[in-house]
Amino acid sequence: MTDAIWTAIAETLRREIVEGSRQPGDRLPTEAQLSRRFGVNRHTVRRALSRLGEEGLVHSRRGAGAFVAARRTEYPLGARVRFHRNIRAGGRLPSRRIDHLEERPATAEEAEALELGPSGRIVLAEGVSFADGCPIALFASRFPAERLAGIAQALAEVASVTEALARVGVGDYARRSTRIGGELADPAQAAKLELSPGAPLVWTESLNVDPGGVPVEYGFTYFSGERVTLVLDHS
Amino acid sequence: MTDAIWTAIAETLRREIVEGSRQPGDRLPTEAQLSRRFGVNRHTVRRALSRLGEEGLVHSRRGAGAFVAARRTEYPLGARVRFHRNIRAGGRLPSRRIDHLEERPATAEEAEALELGPSGRIVLAEGVSFADGCPIALFASRFPAERLAGIAQALAEVASVTEALARVGVGDYARRSTRIGGELADPAQAAKLELSPGAPLVWTESLNVDPGGVPVEYGFTYFSGERVTLVLDHS
């Protein structure tokens, strides 16, 4: 088979999206309608939609339909990463939602990263970051509980990491290291990011330290690979 | 359906791979054998294998079988990125293969990045980077043809960018900027990287400049998201 039918269907739909005849948020025709339009079985359409879903161009919801996804955001990555400032610099409106907040003993990995003793405790904050109301990343941040007393309360109230850290006495901080990788969205991640499971994610593992070099935050962020471009400036 | 059968099958096979009972390079049982083992239709097994393929854990070849893929490599990313040094620092043997080498007029994008005039020419080098013989990234590098006379010849002979640049008079260079994104491997990319189409890629767009700030190389690199972790050090 020189090329499969489903690739041609995906290509047709992809062009309709990138050329703008289908706008972000628009609902695609149903699978049944598309299979009639292209004269193929529903499975063949599904294979094409699956690929577009993995590419991040469309997002399917059972019972609802398939929808065109939103546009790409630039996200500067450097020693001084600030989410709200980053997103506003791109002309978009930043927001965050914290889904989970708990205090518990640190795991070995967390203790090592945050330079805690064996009985150290951490505050874990998990949630979603948005640009213009569109989810662009999941975050899971760990803070040293004893070193930053009141951090959980502060996070719950202000929802900006920079402000929360300022409230507990960390006026400034910088990123010491970032590790980057790629993987695929599992169903839970996909649901929170409004992506299809199997969409590409770019994750970053980062450590932020105060001006004295003491760790204040250690976390992972999972960006939608198709909605975000990470920008690095070595200057 | 609380959870689908294919996810459980994928989870079982994934565990067998990550726990080491299936080694990199091993061939998995055939789809027919797996469907008998799990007591399901062949399509259900295929759905599971498809997911593992997207994750980069296995790689299927028509007519041959499905094979367990190789392990993750760390790749430091910073102002002074050197491929051969990076890979050797991780205790692996670096190599490169150049698949395509041509000189042609610069596109508008290339001319802007390399700061060329309207009639500027570039040398394009495309190929694959390996660690221990395992492909980890595709690269497509542009060099200013007039500014670096003889660069094509040099690239063909030494296959290390650092050495080739040294031959044409660029004794040192540094990276000015890097942009990072995620996407899925198309069939051509997947074939060169020995991945399944649809596997997650992390791409970087980078600009290297000489000590005077003059651009000497502009290119894209597509890393296998599952085989490579990019490491960033802000110090």
Add this chain to the structure above:
DNA sequence: CCATATTTGTTCGTATGTATC
């Protein structure tokens, strides 16, 4: 709020094409 139609998700069966061994 509830009943029902709609729409996507999963699984099975079957057949055929195509690359590899």
Add this chain to the structure above:
DNA sequence: AGATACATACGAACAAATATG
């Protein structure tokens, strides 16, 4: 050349989530 194995495509049925009246 033949057997094996993966890739694609069609058809049918049911489950699960959603939308609609």
